[in-house]
Amino acid sequence: MAEVQQEVVVYNALTRNALTRNALTRNALTRNALTRNALTRNALMGNSLTSEALRDPESRELLSFIVSCALPEDEEITVEVGRRSYTFVGELGLASEWGRRNGSCGEKCQEWVSACLLSRVNYLGEHVTISLRGKNEALSSTRKERDKYEAPEATYYGNVFLENQRRFACLAPGETSIPRVCGPSTEDCVVDVVGDCEDVCDGPRHDGSYTDCRDREPLIELPCGTRIFPRGTDSYKASVSVFLE
Known part of the structure; x- marks a missing residue:
């Protein structure tokens, strides 16, 4: 198989508040x-609704990452x-x-864009270069x-x-925390850390993604290797695995 030419290396600096507190509520970017x-x-x-929402800086921040991902x-x-x-690229x-x-x-x-957004949250709002991988041509x-970028960090998924x-x-x-996204503890993290990727996902694939x-x-x-999950468990086809330098 021919080697692709385009690298998927991006900055992450999406703040927690822009994703969770205001930007996808009735007071800002109405999701529907x-x-x-x-x-x-x-x-x-x-x-x-959306034109008025864009007066909010956090809504513009979120939209910039939505456009970047989508x-x-x-x-x-x-x-x-x-x-x-304002230009969103x-x-x-x-x-x-x-x-x-x-x-x-x-x-x-929604699930692909959500996985991308979650992977680009930074606890401190700092620019850190990350490698994104997953089962998507992009x-x-x-x-x-x-x-x-050979250090695997975590895999992100859901629907925001x-x-x-x-x-x-x-x-x-081998990882026990995600300081880039969660800060000092996973207890009050912007994402629910549900366990090891080897337990809750399929993979890893050839590029290390799940x-x-x-x-x-x-x-x-x-x-035999079959895993039995609790009733009501949801599965997500779209997921983004992050690797660090």
């Missing part, structure tokens, strides 16, 4: 108004808020269909990237566009 319409300038500014690097959105213009292209005319963001789109990694946000992470083998992750640890594991 956002996902049911195209991720374009006309759709954003033509909807009174749209490819050759696309951008410029909006006018008050007397100022695409980068990864995990849900490029959202940016098309009459586009929208269904469950698959997350294909180069050998050079894998060699440089639901009324009750679903925010999960599992730990890479897929089909669940929101609970298994009840038991049978000798």
Whole structure:
């Protein structure tokens, strides 16, 4: 298989508050108004809910990361808020269909963008370069990237566009915490750390990423390797694994 040429190395500095406190509430970026319409300038500014929300700096911060995750690097959105213009630049292209005319963001789109957003939260709001990998063409990694960013951190998944946000992470083998995202403790983390990725996900894949992750640890594991999960366990096809230098 031919080696891809594009590296998936990005900055992370999305703050916890921008994701959880205001930006996806009735007072800011109304989730339904956002996902049911195209991720374009006309759709954003033509909807009174989203256009008014963009007066909030935390909403603009969140939108910048949504656009970065969803749209490819050759696309951008410029909006006018008050007397100022703001440009949001695409980068990864995990849900490029959202940016098309009459586009929208269904469950698959929401889960890919959510996994990307969760992976880019930084407890201190600092810029740290990370490598994102997963079962999506947009997350294909180069050998050079894998060699440089070889320290697995965690895998992120969920859906932040639901009324009750679903925010999960599992730990890479040998890890017990995620200081970049959670800070000094996982107890009050922006994500629910549900256990080791080897227990709750399938994989690892050739690039070290995990897929089909669940929101609970298994009840038991049978000798044949089959894991029995509690009733009500949800599984997420979209997940983003992060690697550090």
